[in-house]
Amino acid sequence: MTAPRTMFAKVWQEHVVTSLSDDVDLVYIDRHFTHDLSGPFSMKTLEDRDLACRRPDLTFALPDHGVSTAPGRTDASADASAQLMPLFRTSTSSLGITLFDLDDDRQGIVHVVGPELGLSLPGTSIVCGDSHTCTQGGVGALAWGIGNTEVTQVLATQTLTVQRPATMEVRIDGDLGPHVSAKDIILHLIATHGADGGSGHAIEFAGSTVERLSVEARLTLCNLTVEFGARMGFVAPDDVTFAYLAGRPHAPSGEDWDRAVAHWRALRTDPGAAFDRRLEIDASTVGPQVSWGTSPAHSIGVDGSVPDPADAPDPATAKAWTDAQSYMDLRPGQALTGLPVQHVFIGSCTNSRIEDLEAAAAVVGDGRVAPGVRAWVVPGSQAVKREAERRGLDEVFTRAGFAWRESGCSMCMSMNGEDVPPGERCLSTSNRNFVGRQGPGARTHLASPATAAATALAGRITDAREVG
Ligand SMILES: CC(C)[C@H](C(=O)O)[C@@H](O)C(=O)O
Ligand code: SF4
Secondary structure: OOOOOOHHHHHHHHHEEEEOOOOEEEEEOOEEEEEOOOHHHHHHHHHHOOOOOOOHHHEEEEOOOOOOOOOOOOHHHOHHHHHHHHHHHHHHHHHOOEEOOOOOOOOEOHHHHHHHHOOOOOOOEEEEOOHHHHHHHHHOOEEEEOOHHHHHHHHHHOEEEEEOOEEEEEEEEOOOOOOOOHHHHHHHHHHHHOOOOOOOEEEEEEOHHHHHOOHHHHHHHHHOOHHHOOOEEEEOOOHHHHHHHOOOOOOOOHHHHHHHHHHHHOOOOOOOOOOOEEEEEEHHHOOOEEEOOOOOOOEEEOOOEOOOHHHOOOHHHHHHHHHHHHHHOOOOOOEOOOOEOOEEEEOOOOOOOHHHHHHHHHHHOOOOOOOOOEEEEOOOEHHHHHHHHHOOHHHHHHHHOOEEOOOOOHHHOOOOOOOOOOOOEEEEOOOOOOOOOOOOOOEEEEOOHHHHHHHHHHOEOOOHHHHO
């Protein structure tokens, strides 16, 4: 009898081409995504070395970071895309790689588009030169971000030299309260165990709460595993996953589908399999979260108050809290609820899928964005945008005074000229609130789409539970 194995061990083993040392393997890569920021330069390296792309048919290129999300955008609408797009087109075309260009109805943020097209499948290995590739673990894939040199290795060989991560199980049980989402759970996990709490691990999210989450919510949960320091995060594929993937353009069909599902079912962690670490969360005790500082770990319940550095567990944390509070212009003990914001951003690979927009629109209802607040909704992909328009969500948002934009990363990292002015405050559904992330001097508060919508209407950080 074989010893019980984790899902990670099973999928990893299927991909090992050869072991290079005790903990370093050469693994096969099933899907390689590349975006406008990390792609062009690695492709250029390949061309300079006169190397071909080994599997252009398994490589997909999407412009998302540098592109403008203004309605009617072109390359010229943002300096970054004016510079990057011509390079991206030439390199992908000379290497034979499919590009979902700006005018393609499949364009969008890499991590949103992969799952929605069924390019990202359970039990596959997925890489991209982008740290939030871990998002795609939400469909049951092992997906992780890689650096430029690794991108070149994957382009040239379709394999990657990887240090094998340790395994961790995060069990989440209990019912979610009103307006509590996957975003709140993962922010709470990071706040509780620190931004390096998952360092060096591949995390399997399990438990009754996770089983009840939709695939879109699982994508959000996995999206922030890199903010927890982990290499990747994933959820074992189940009937929810199969229902989500069935019929997607690149998902298998007919007999191939049946064979694939049988295989995917067998990937689940065997009862009694050992993990290197285990954590547990009782989801019923978690409320909507908002970050107060400059790390996702600086998050608290929306009804909480800014912590006092005097209460920090150690001097380094006390200093980090003091610095963060000075950057964010907050003082210990201050309540987050009621804090005025000038900007609200609903978007990013964390929270720009259709269910996110539904959750925000439900809170907006007939309301209006508060005067003086610039509020944007940036769908994660053209497909999300079309579906939202089919459901009439764009009208809910525009009637309320939100801007309704084209798909892309936008204000999440502000490299396309879409940013928050110095000293101004933004409630954002994205995943990073680092110093300067949304623009020099910009102050970012991370939260869920429901909290973002409630905040946009009030013009102040607001608990969506108070709105209804
Ligand atoms: C630009 C890219 C390499 C970067 C990442 O790796 O995550 C970006 O997507 C981010 O969110 O900071
Ligand atoms: S939306 Fe933000 S976090 Fe996601 S890939 Fe783009 S820049 Fe990175």
